[in-house]
Amino acid sequence: MRITSAPISANSMAQNGPGPMPAISITLTPSSGPISVSLTCGLSLFGATIGTRPLETNRNSLMSISSEKTDFRGHDGQMLAARLERASGVPRAYALFAHCFTCTKDIYAARRISQGLAERGIAVLRFDFTGLGASEGDFGNTGFTSNIDDLIAAASFLREEHEAPTILIGHSLGGAAVLRAAEAIPEAAAVATIGAPADPAHVAHLLEDKADEIRDKGRATVNIGGRPFDIRAEFLDDITANRPRDYIGDLRKALIVFHGPRDQIVGIENAAEIFTAAKHPKSFVSLDDADHLLSRQQDADYVADVLSAWASRYIGETEKRTTPQPPDGITRVAESGTGRFTQDVWAGGHFLQADEPASFGGDNVGPTPYDLLSAALGACTTMTIRMYADRKKLPLEQVSVDVSHEKIHASDCADCETESGKVDRFSREITLSGDLDETQRARLLEIADKCPVHRTLLSEVKVETREVT
Secondary structure, eight states: OEEEEEEEEHHHHHHHOOOOOSSOOOOOOOOOOOOEEEEEEEEEETTEEEEEEEEEEEGGGSOOEEEEEEEEEOTTSOEEEEEEEEESSOOSEEEEEEOOTTOOTTSHHHHHHHHHHHHTTEEEEEEOOTTSTTOOSOGGGOOHHHHHHHHHHHHHHHHHHSOOOSEEEEETHHHHHHHHHGGGOTTOOEEEEESOOSSGGGGGGGGGGGHHHHHHHSEEEEEETTEEEEEEHHHHHHHHHOOGGGTGGGOOSEEEEEEOTTOSSSOHHHHHHHHHHSOSSEEEEEOTTOOTTOOSHHHHHHHHHHHHHHHTTTSOTGGGOOSOOOOTTOOEEEEOSSSSSOEEEEETTEEEEEOOOGGGTSOOSSOOHHHHHHHHHHHHHHHHHHHHHHHTTOOEEEEEEEEEEEEEEGGGOTTOSOOSSEEEEEEEEEEEEESOOHHHHHHHHHHHTTOHHHHHHHSOOOOOOOOOO
């Protein structure tokens, strides 16, 4: 076993790039580093500010995702075009996204929020309602009720092919639709509306110029958003017949209402009506100056951030932990039953999962065993340096370490006792931030080697194994 360490000056890297340091000379090419997205989170209850704090998302911590084309049969047998966004491995949950009136699944808000949730482990199915986008059917023959039926069909598709959705998300009129469809999707535990009207009849204002013609002739072509749509009298009857106030109170699911106070399409008073009609658990999140379509990336990302965190309380993640927590002092690892190599891990009262990458036949839902070993060495290293710096009152602002692991031929290791076979080599690259002189930096590097995990790796270790029944 061999462990090497090298200090990297944070100030030097930021200003001049990496350079030689005392004790060890090393050349590094710094990566772009994590991207921090700072957002101001102002939670308010219809004007009364509850709190403001920054939300930071480390984009490097998010999962890589895939976007899969698929389709399923809608309420009348027509094929509806859909996309399933998800990360590799087993999703935390499945969600169903309903787009806005006369929009499609590919509108920016639907696409960005779905991708954002997928990056956070929540798979999302978004689809085109009948007669819209790439879906089959005649939009003129559809209405609010048929949208609800399409949502129920989409949930059935997920249930049969993947897993029933536990989260329903609706944007604008899609929000009103998920509120109505929720009772027919028993697995759904959480509902989110984004800029939703309190009454589907709200969209009638888009048809005002043609309302009389629609009533008189039974149908008319209406220009909405620069596109012509065939609207029938049955559509007007349908949206006025559904009154969410009559059923929101019986939702029996967690509800979160996203709405912008400056929404020029669906006023903030709609959010107030939905929130007031609903029973707890319910939450309201102000979208501040976001527009109705969430056309700015930071607004769509913000919704994905908050929605993911909020939903974790309701999607039954703890119920998926089939491995019971062990007594204090015991680390327990057991197969999760959800993947070929996926393991449930209880350590120090904390739960996580370990896995192998997809290239090795795993589902990549957690770090590998060697990743965890590297993490243990890294955490121990920074903790040891911090304790020493605090005790000696050194001006250390922050310490971080990058740990890599590889197996090398013993013949390539000049100072290894092993002469044949392979040797495990852990390499540490330590960044010390603060007004430290060269002597202090060199001393902190020496202290890194006194990390208990470091010592364990280099000392004689005995592993005892026995079967228990």
